Amino acid sequence: MAGVVQVSQPTTVRRTAGTSRSLAVRKFARGLPTKLLILLLLVIEVYPLFWLVSTSLKSTQEFLNTPFWSLPQSLEFQNYADAWTLGRIGVSLQNSLMVTVPSVFFILILGAMAGFALEVMIWKGRNGVLLAILCGIMVPVQMILLPLFTIYFKVGLTNTLWPLLLTYIGHGLPLTTFLMAAYFRAVPRELFESSTLDGAGILRSFFSIGLPMVRNGLLTVALLMFFSTYNDLLIALTFITSRDKSTVQVGLLNFQGEYGSVLYGPLFAGICMTVLGTLVVYLFLSRQIMQGLAGGALKG
């Protein structure tokens, strides 16, 4: 640790290092452990994913008979086709999107509306309501599973995607409302006051001024909610028993249970495909995603 910090130390070292070759070598040698450490870190983080992709392109025979580091001899894209149909990854992906996209949309719009009402508008008891919603952040999902199962069962919603949609929205709202209230707090109040003076109703102020002012916040929360919904297992596992309705996470688990010990290639291909979706989103929005997930944790 001491060496780590010294690297960033006085500028005098850098100045003299240029003049003498032995000093430059010594400086390089001193930085070497750090460089090796970073290299090791990257190998540990990235290699498993590389291995995943390379194995997903091997035939079962090849997977069984070649060592792990060998690259696929021929690209076995059949694995992906098998995973898509036999492993029902296609259906799962479709279900996941059908649940995730509307969930995130409703979480955002309802959360933003509630955050606005609680933060910008002035009324008695708003702090109490905010506090009551805050408590929801602390509640473990386990506390709501069994009663919700009972409700959905009685209403006859079991084995549709509705239970997932409703549960994700209700469960995502507390954190979203809280975060949106925080974003609205940062918007100067004068904006809403002047729009009111100009004759805009409060709903108009919300849609024309409130929402555009917090659009960065909306994106951040959207990403946080997207990943927590898309990657949920517990809620999906509880409310979905039919294979046609399984989400990506449940689908993968079923696939592993049924074919996992026979169809290695397709299993790896299936894992790859579920990973790919998140990878694409991550490549474009990594900065906002890191910000969003970390922010959600800190404030929550």
Next chain:
Amino acid sequence: MNQVLGDKRAILILLGPALLMYSVIMVIPVVWSFGFALFRGNLIEGFTFVGLANFARLIQDEQVGSAVRFTLLYTVVISTGQILLGYSLALLYTFVLRRSSSLIRTLVFFPVVLPSVAVGLLFSRLFAVAPNTGPVESLLTLFGVAPFDFFAGAGTAFWVIVVMDLWRSMGFYGVLLFSGLVDIPGEILEAARIDGARGWRLIRSVVLPLSLPILVSSIIFSLNASLKVFDTIVALTNGGPGSQTTPITLLMFQTSFFYSSFGYGSSMAILISVMCLTVTAFIFKYSRRDLTVAEAA
């Protein structure tokens, strides 16, 4: 002005839907769970009132005891690892890589967004011994360790879980703690260096106290997430061998849906909530005392 900003009808329109969803999906079920815990039975067989019998059973149940012990052990190991690795990464980003840390941060963070089941299945293959020797087994063979099945023993299976979850989450805690470290004003660090604080001493006396608030938040978040661990363990070991890597969340799920004991399952859900609340309250109390100590010193 206040008439518009306090428009009752608008408040109802804006807040109503969210409040309704929140009440139906969160508030009512939570209250209902407390009610369930006083009954025995399930949806098919009906319910019988048993009072506090579920809680009495909870205390004596050896399965619950071992699941709680496993959860606590897991939480201690994982949270310690997450915070230590995360803090090391954050120091690396802030003091070594500085401006160029963006790419490494992005790469190390990536596993966080992967579906947890995908990660669990990936690691079960990475550590597999049959039918194909996985990368980890191959490396161990290279060092002269005879191949063995990681998932046959509770101890080795536990360490695979630990490696997987740290692999998955360390980038997250790195970024979380990094956001606290970059906020430390450069002048303070400069002043400390001029006063002769170097290396470990600089970190201990200057960086650590200044990043304490974010450290406390991270610890609370990490403990709560670890106590509620479910996905990755289900995908990796599904609680096995036997039930030796079964956390309390998985036991609650099995009790409720495989053995159809809604009442007993609810009492376990309450136990999970109590564990989370206790740990959070404890850290809050402890960290407040620690803050004053740091100020006094």
